[in-house]
Amino acid sequence: MKGLFAVACALPLALSHDIGGPLALVALAPLMAFSLRFDRPFAFGFLCGFFEVFMTLWGTADYSLLIPLALAVQGGLGRGALAWAIGRRSGPLLPLTVLVLAQGLRASSELSLPLSCGHDLASVWLLAWPAAFGGGALLTALCGLSAYALSHGAQQRKQALIAFFILLISAAGHEILRPTQQQSVVLKASVIQGGLPNWVYRQAAIDQAADALIRRRYLLPAANEPAGRLLILPESALRETWGQGPMSSAYRRLHASGASLIAGLNRHVDGALRNSVMFWATSLESPSFQSKRMLVPLVERDFQLLDEPELELPQGGRVMLCIESVYPRFARRADARWLLVLSNDAGVGRSSARRAFEREARLRAVEMGRSLIRAGQDGFSYAVSPRGELLWHLPRYKPGLMRIASLPGALPSLRGFAGDWLFWLCWPLLLLGLRARSAPREPDV
Amino acid sequence: MSGARQFFLLGLGLLCAALLLLRNHDALRLRDASPELRAPVWKNGLLQRSGLDSLSGSEFLCRGDSCSDAESWPVGENPQKWLASIAQLGVKRGVGERPDAPALIYTAEGWMILWAERGDRLEVVLQGRGAGVWPRSAFEGLYGLPWWGPLR
Secondary structure, rough: OHHHHHHHHHHHHHHHHOOHHHHOOOOHHHHHHHHOOOOOHHHHHHHHHHHHHHHHHHEEEEEHHHHHHHHHHHHHHHHHHHHHHHHOOOOOOOHHHHHHHHHHHHHOOOOOOOOHHHHHHHHHHHHHHHHHHOOOHHHHHHHHHHHHHOOOHHHHHHHHHHHHHHHHHHHHHHHHHOOOOOOOOOEEEEEEEOOOOOHHHHHHHHHHHHHHHHHHHHHHHHHHHOOOOEEEEEOOOOOOOOOOOOHHHHHHHHHOOOOOEEEEEEEEEEEEEEEEEEEEOOOOOOEEEEEEEOOOOOOOOEEOOOOOOOOOOOHHHEEEEEEHHHHHHHHHHOOOOEEEEEOOOHHOOHHHHHHHHHHHHHHHHHOOOOOOEEEOOOOEEEEOOOOOEEEEEEEOOOOOEEEEEOOOOOOOOOHHHHHOHHHHHHHHHHHHHHHOOOOOOOOOO | HHHHHHHHHHHHHHHHHHHHHHHHHOOOOOOOOHHHHHOEEEEEOOOEOOOOOOOOHHHHHOOOOOOOOOOOOOOOOOOOHHHOOOOOOOOOOOOOOOOOOOOOEEEEEEEEEEEOOOOOEEEEOOOOOOOEEEEEHHHHHOOOOOOHHHHH
């Protein structure tokens, strides 16, 4: 019976990760409510977290079932700790700190992925603004407090609501005191989205029609763009290794015609394959590269990281390659004027996982207070303002071209300046929470 | 816990499950890339797009001006003459049990071209079945078979 209830509690969480938005504010409430009732709340929370993450990430099983399973175990440990903290009945401080710390660890550690109700709020920009103050950790805390208030009695509800409004008012104060927005970033960029499913790439080497379609979807629109523009192609838009092949020739022709080019591609260096971003400015003879960090060992076993400096894009931009955008620390360049994410979401079909990953890019924009362009192979490609508001976007799963003349200037934020301060603050608060006295338990189910 | 709360939670879970299912039931289904390029389907263990089932070895490997006179696949167990007829020059009998892609392999079912060996799949052209993608696990079945390479 406990397992059935754990799955029932996991479903609103998984749905929240899928659709995002305000459901995140209440999705933790069933887990919290039942953690108060069950004997061995850790085991109950573990089951709930396991199913929550497994259901959300099953779309990645196409790469390997080990990925959703390993991440589900991590999710289970996080939710198990939360349920244990709720079961102690010592007030909202302990569960809140456990929730934020468990989430923060999942966002900061490689081999893990940050799935969080708080991060789900980023899909509605009007709900994500507190992240400029305290990042995803603050959004997570707000979701935890609202769910706590819903699932507890009058006294604890009052404590949780007071804490909720203190955090919200602090974030509002930060908005008022934020420095003024900097000058717009003039880019003249063209983002090309091929709108092709992943299978086309997987067999392009033996299927001439597939190969031709890939070239038609990327090289034709790129060649038709007026000279002097910055052409942005997503991760592995053309899946060839940089060097002597037709892709390289096509990119050279584009560069020779007067375009600057940013494209995700593979290249061989020192005998190893690197998943990389190439930037080739019109004025330069040869391109520069930035290789992707190896974050998903099973999927990226063919790739090796090369220790090389980060690329500086036109107008002071910085680039993140695909899943790097899911980890806040890779966006932490205070000197960046705008951010770029090149992605290949098509690798996980149209599942919850890609929707959760995509949302993280918007959260990075809000946290850092920078405009952000995201170029996806078959979407979701867009430009967002430093507040996370969608400025322009292309339809998902379809080919398209997005022309961007300029982006809103940077809007400095405390989260961008001070890093994940709320996460670090939660460590001493955790000690305080552990010292608080537990209330007597109610009879078990 | 009251029965009403239990039923409420189960009802809520069911509603969420229905919505999740609605949004994800065909999330990993392969979709058409364009009206002309239909999604591939599994045919006896080979993931194949319609139109590729009749592709022959000579059509795929031809590096000459024309290969219309060449056989579709090698006749017999020695492919050297056939390889020369489609301008695949410098191809030699492979050494060792493990074929190096791209390679021509002789199997019990007939000839096959192992064009690429990827981390998660094999890209192949099979005699009588055409071009498609095999699961990576199929590679084990190719050990010890006679092979020729490198193809270009």
